[in-house]
Amino acid sequence: MRTLHKFHGGVHPPDHKTESSRLPIAAAPLPQRLIVPLRQHIGTPATPIVKVGDHVLKGQMIGAADDFISAAVHAPTSGIISAIEIHAVPHPSSLPDLCITIVSDGDERWIERQPLDYRTADPDAVRARLRDAGIVGLGGAVFPTHVKLSPGQQKIKTLILNGAECEPWITSDDLLMRERAAEIVAGIKIMAHLIQPEEVLIGIEDNKPEAIAAMQAACQSTGFEVVTVPVLYPSGGEKQLIKMLTGKEVPSGQRTVNIGVLCSNTGTAYTMHRAVDHGEPVISRIVTVTGNVTKPQNFEALLGTPLGELVQLAGGARPDTSHYLIGGPMMGFGLNNLDAPLTKATNCLIAVSPALFPPKPAAMPCIRCTQCAQACPCNLQPQELFWFSQSKNFDKARAYNLFDCIECGCCDYVCPSHIPLVSFFRFAKSEIATQDREIMAAEQAKQRFEFKQMREKRERAEKAARMAEKTAAARAAAAANPDDPVAAAKKAAIQAAVERAKAKKAEAVAALSPSPQPSPTRGEGANEKGACFDLPPSEQSTAPENNTEPS
């Protein structure tokens, strides 16, 4: 029996999981229209590689991953590309994004699916397969998996599969583990093959006995260990799960690989198995549809399915539904538009009613009860961070480690004063990020300006040096050839001109006495202009070049 380590804090919100876990996963019918966002992962959005009017096959790549940190997207079914345009997507910002719309032809005709034997294939070929199959972390962060499985020089000691699913209401990973444990384990084998860890641990919260039993059965004779962890939100947080299973803390600001651990979601392992062993890219996922719907259930639905259709499959929303949540109630975000499609990151859709999710009463002042500090899984002091964020004392908020906050919502959940703490922390983080950008921009501008001044000084010095050299050369030449007839003639001509001018001036002085003084203002004005730019006119034209200078 493995000894588990405790992380600080945590909360026990009512889990509401049985609502949707009583029924098996149902296959959602083929929708008429699928809207596939090009940005379903962290990193560079996929580039569309199809045109409106093209006919595509099921599983055909329609958006390519051009960058290293990117992932491809695929046609979830066969049909015609009807639009490539901005469309509503499920995102915390509520902003629409570029999507490819496919009108289904109803044939479900696949591309040629080619399994890859990862045991014999080059590891880079396997990673390329993952990228081109659009494999991303399905635990919520949707980070491209091929990047994650390229740990470079870091030796991974422990591979952790996250099946904790600690958020209330969500059961998609639970049902996937119950029904498709063997396929998940097949996917874990691919991960293990790529990174060669010393141990593989699968962490599951102990409120999922069927999933634990199924995974244990599937893990027999693999050497993978299923570890049951007690129910305590946020045990499924990457850092918290790693701490529980290994006792190690990911150092602040570093990544898990720095302590030799790699953590991945069980759903990701499943998609890896489909992609490598079956040649099927990520075109569907399991999604929990629950909350204020008449028949909560998990569905296997094609990516791009409008979320409204999933609500209908779950029996429709009850009349008192106010809005919807994507993800769980602790970290998910609100959704108003059911036209938004199912994406790789959408693990749960919750219909919200005031009865199921009572709105927060008006906030009271903080009474420093420290319920938040006792609940914080990062051992932060949210009451201090709140105080600093509210008073916009951002330096202090940063010094008290605001950026270690994982926004899990525990502090908010327990606050008897109903203060929206996480919102305050998000606000402070974004303000600090803005300040940092401004400081960086100012610093860059300063560097550019100083570089420009330095260069101008250097150029002036060089010019003066060149001039001095030229004059010296001319003098030397004159001195070397005193009898040069051309030079002598020139000299004589100049001398004659000077004489003439002198004679003319003397004449004028004699005629107009007293002579007028030259106007002083004109000369001073010219000086002012020069001082203003601090540049001789000939050099002013070089100013625009500044833009292209290195910073």
Place this chain on the structure above:
Amino acid sequence: MSSPHVLTPGSSVSTIMLLVLAALLPAIAVYYFYFGPGILISLALASVTALVAEAAMLQLRNYPVKYFLTDGSAVLTAWLLALSIPPLAPWWLIVVGTAFAIIVAKHLYGGLGNNLFNPAMVGFAVLMISFPSYMTQWTAPLLLSHHPVGFSETLQYYFSGTLQGVKLDAVTMATPLDAMKTRLNLQHTMSEVTNMPIFGMFGGKGTEAIAAMYLLGGLFLWQRRIITWHTPVSFLVALALVATLFNGIDPNRYAPPMFHLFTGGAMLGAFFIATDYVTSPTTPLGKLIFGASAGFLVYVIRVFGGYPDGIAFAVLIMNAAVPLIDAYTQPRVFGHDSRTKP
């Protein structure tokens, strides 16, 4: 629509305050049993004064009166003050103390959540300094009294300042802490003092039972996770340790630790006053430092200071140090090697 979208069912400021008030009920019942109805009149007067003062201040400060009045914090302040002062006193004593606590110590410092000093203890200190004679007249336990004061007599005293047929001296007695201090100064031995009829098993007759009820109420609050163990435990352990040390040096001059734990306001202070959220530290280490320092100061004031008990002044002194304690006791954040530096 920003996460999280759920909140702890039934959790609110008023729930917390009501639980703390409920935790005081056993002690109030025992108080009534031993000392008669004076405490009930005192509690009622204090509560009404607190609510009126709170409502007036909220109105003046443009706060939603009803929403804040029902949070229960004003009534809690009132009860803590009423339980700290003698149960037989003219009506204006508790009214002045409570009004000062709510108006000056709470609202002039920014209201709920912002006051630096414990309002009930500020009210107590004001009364102690301004009206010391009333603050030291404690009624004798009914069991020892030759003339037990009934409800109507108590009420009469509250509002007229006289008792029919008897002098006030006939119904009041020195408190155990007071007796201990004065008798020891008169060179009585410890056993002579503790053999006086006002002494019970560890502390005073009656008062030690009330202290036991405060302990019970405190354990209830700890079990309901309203308070953590840090402050009460460090408070009582520090008090007991210093008492043990001096008692060990000269048992004839210094009372044993159990006496200090079960007399005066030690238990009330440890579980209900030093644990006040707003005016005590928020970090676990800070709570330990705060509790231990307050417990130590209580002993120093009781034994070497000018007042019979030292809860209020010990807590007020430590209140002033809370921002400093918090700044220097920040815990180690997940993924960091050391504590957060101020």
